[in-house]
Amino acid sequence: MQQSTSHLFHDNVRHAVNDDNLRVSLETMKTGFRFKRLAAIDRLPEFEDLREEGKALKDHVLAHLDLYLEAFEKKVIEQGGMVHWCANAAEAQQVVLDICRSVGARTVTKGKSMISEEIGLNDYLEKNGVQPIETDLGEYIIQLRHEAPSHIIAPAIHVRKEMVADAFRATHTHRPADRDLSEPRSLLDEAREELRDKFLAADVGITGANMLIAETGTSVIVTNEGNGDLTQLLPKVHVVLASLEKVVPTLNDASTVLRLLARSATGQEASTYVTFSSGPRRADDLDGPEQYHVILLDNGRSKMLGSEFQDMLRCIRCGACMNHCPVYGAIGGHAYGWVYPGPMGSVLTPALIGIENAAPLPNASTLCGRCESVCPMKIPLPRMLRAWREQEFERHLTPPRAVWALKVHTALASRLRLYRWATRLGAWALRIWGGRRGSFDHIPFAQDWTDSRTMAAPQYGRTFMDLYANRPNAHITNKER
Amino acid sequence: MSTSRNSILEGIRRSSGVGRPGTPSESERQQTVQARLNDTPVGIVPQRAEDDKGCLARFKEMVLASAASLAEVPNWAAVPEAVVSFLKERNLPMVLTTSLDPRLAALQDHGLLTVRRGVALPQDLIGVVTAVGGVAETGSLVLTSGPDAPTSLNFLPDIHIICVQAVDVAGGFETVWARLRAQDSMPRTVNLITGPSRTGDIEQTILMGAHGPRQVHVIVVNDGA
Numbered sequence A: 001m002q003q004s005t006s007h008l009f010h011d012n013v014r015h016a017v018n019d020d021n022l023r024v025s026l027e028t029m030k031t032g033f034r035f036k037r038l039a040a041i042d043r044l045p046e047f048e049d050l051r052e053e054g055k056a057l058k059d060h061v062l063a064h065l066d067l068y069l070e071a072f073e074k075k076v077i078e079q080g081g082m083v084h085w086c087a088n089a090a091e092a093q094q095v096v097l098d099i100c101r102s103v104g105a106r107t108v109t110k111g112k113s114m115i116s117e118e119i120g121l122n123d124y125l126e127k128n129g130v131q132p133i134e135t136d137l138g139e140y141i142i143q144l145r146h147e148a149p150s151h152i153i154a155p156a157i158h159v160r161k162e163m164v165a166d167a168f169r170a171t172h173t174h175r176p177a178d179r180d181l182s183e184p185r186s187l188l189d190e191a192r193e194e195l196r197d198k199f200l201a202a203d204v205g206i207t208g209a210n211m212l213i214a215e216t217g218t219s220v221i222v223t224n225e226g227n228g229d230l231t232q233l234l235p236k237v238h239v240v241l242a243s244l245e246k247v248v249p250t251l252n253d254a255s256t257v258l259r260l261l262a263r264s265a266t267g268q269e270a271s272t273y274v275t276f277s278s279g280p281r282r283a284d285d286l287d288g289p290e291q292y293h294v295i296l297l298d299n300g301r302s303k304m305l306g307s308e309f310q311d312m313l314r315c316i317r318c319g320a321c322m323n324h325c326p327v328y329g330a331i332g333g334h335a336y337g338w339v340y341p342g343p344m345g346s347v348l349t350p351a352l353i354g355i356e357n358a359a360p361l362p363n364a365s366t367l368c369g370r371c372e373s374v375c376p377m378k379i380p381l382p383r384m385l386r387a388w389r390e391q392e393f394e395r396h397l398t399p400p401r402a403v404w405a406l407k408v409h410t411a412l413a414s415r416l417r418l419y420r421w422a423t424r425l426g427a428w429a430l431r432i433w434g435g436r437r438g439s440f441d442h443i444p445f446a447q448d449w450t451d452s453r454t455m456a457a458p459q460y461g462r463t464f465m466d467l468y469a470n471r472p473n474a475h476i477t478n479k480e481r
Numbered sequence B: 001m002s003t004s005r006n007s008i009l010e011g012i013r014r015s016s017g018v019g020r021p022g023t024p025s026e027s028e029r030q031q032t033v034q035a036r037l038n039d040t041p042v043g044i045v046p047q048r049a050e051d052d053k054g055c056l057a058r059f060k061e062m063v064l065a066s067a068a069s070l071a072e073v074p075n076w077a078a079v080p081e082a083v084v085s086f087l088k089e090r091n092l093p094m095v096l097t098t099s100l101d102p103r104l105a106a107l108q109d110h111g112l113l114t115v116r117r118g119v120a121l122p123q124d125l126i127g128v129v130t131a132v133g134g135v136a137e138t139g140s141l142v143l144t145s146g147p148d149a150p151t152s153l154n155f156l157p158d159i160h161i162i163c164v165q166a167v168d169v170a171g172g173f174e175t176v177w178a179r180l181r182a183q184d185s186m187p188r189t190v191n192l193i194t195g196p197s198r199t200g201d202i203e204q205t206i207l208m209g210a211h212g213p214r215q216v217h218v219i220v221v222n223d224g225a
Ligand code: SF4
Pocket: A264, A314, A315, A316, A317, A318, A319, A320, A321, A322, A344, A371, A374, A375, A376, A377, A378, A379
């Protein structure tokens, strides 16, 4: 499984907020993805109804998951493909390696796959003498930079073009050193040329799957670049990595998901390439892979069924929740420390690697609710973040100081007069502490608040409740206004 | 890994409480699933797929919106001339690779064109193929693999020319799926293609021609329409 630094969340954040490049990239993201999504949804009056339909569809699938997976498997086998059920990352790694070895593979090309990231496939293959080559431009860039993706649909969103140029110069050393790599266009053209040869030389192509279709035994990939298609078309063997919950009943159901996915992800009416693959090439086909394998990965998902986190399994990995998350927008994806960032990651990561390894993540949210309101699958992310916080608290994973502070707060808040007295005392003390400036750069026990901002002292040294009670016109009630 | 197969399926049934009192019986669940797989119910199809504007007009509008270019010809015999004028306008070489669809055979007879038929080779610049359908809702082309249609032609050449018969243009995806179901079996590959290859992976600048075709040109053949 992919290593995690989620438990080091606080250090990761400190690093992220001081990264100027990251700040610029995240600003572009906000204007880009958000506006485009909104415009696309405005053009489709049925979008809200489609969300309901998508939610109902996924709930139906999750209630019959065993049966749909069996139906899918049957169809794949009928068409000459193979299905490999893997309980965890280690099993999936082994199956992929065995397939690669069975054809003597030296290089494998890869389409974008979050499951591959989840099981740490690249490192594993490399250690075992098989060279993996990422072909999605964003994935290629971060592979050269030896980094993890920082966004589920835009893996290199944190990388500026100058950094891409540096990575290309360091890797493509057979090219003239003085070539112009100042523009995205020249960078893209270079990557296209470099990767063409890799596509043609690979022995095995590995892709993810946005969906599996039970009706037809089909895996579906959605891309804009066409890299996934060259990956699965040219080599002898096509391996599909998919998690259990990716299955949908029929081609019609797949259409519902597609209508939601493209708009929520990139604001497109349709992604450029939606490709449906069923089995290996047919006897009289002119091209296509000779072998077709689907890896069905559980890795903790079956345990989420029937739990308070089941709704997370409706996720179609569109990225909208992170595009709209104020926390993600401030710290980027790497700070989350594992494969899935943003609100969906804060819910999914603890489920897959254990809350004890990811305790800070459910707290990385203001619970503002924007994620849920944009989620095409209406996943109640804030509710589940709260549920994790409760578990974290119950299992004593909350830092002792926070537990103590909460206890004090509970004791005070349940006694109104004591509470007023204590907050007055606090406001007065802060006023004195703030001195003439009326603000401070440092509060004991709250460095995380004051490290990156100055904190204003309470005005006039009075509490909000006092100010409110003494406001002009305080005698007029809201109704009379 | 058949041991994992059984333990995963058992795990799913256990977690989701299959067989618990008050839940649907095994045979009821089977029936629900079989019914959905057999009946393939159609959900919400956006109205724009089938409104007064008409399928074909909507399709053409959406093709252009996807950053592809478009031409119309009265019949298959007029396709070679349309291909030649597209290539001329853009100053492209008159050397093509086409699929084995007999409707494209006339391209070989055009004096200005040098034509090879078959799978795409790495050096191919221009590919000409036929689509089995179009989707008005999104301006997507539907291409299937088969004995006369190699998928490599859809991805390796820089310029992708796709011919589609007007009568094959449908409103939404569901109509196309119904047509596929009427065939004996699913083709190995069904490609829905909407515009040229693109990426936004470098600073979110949208650029055409990432790994697939840099340009897509759609020729609508009005034969029989
Ligand atoms: S949780 Fe919702 S918004 Fe976030 S990636 Fe999943 S489907 Fe998209």
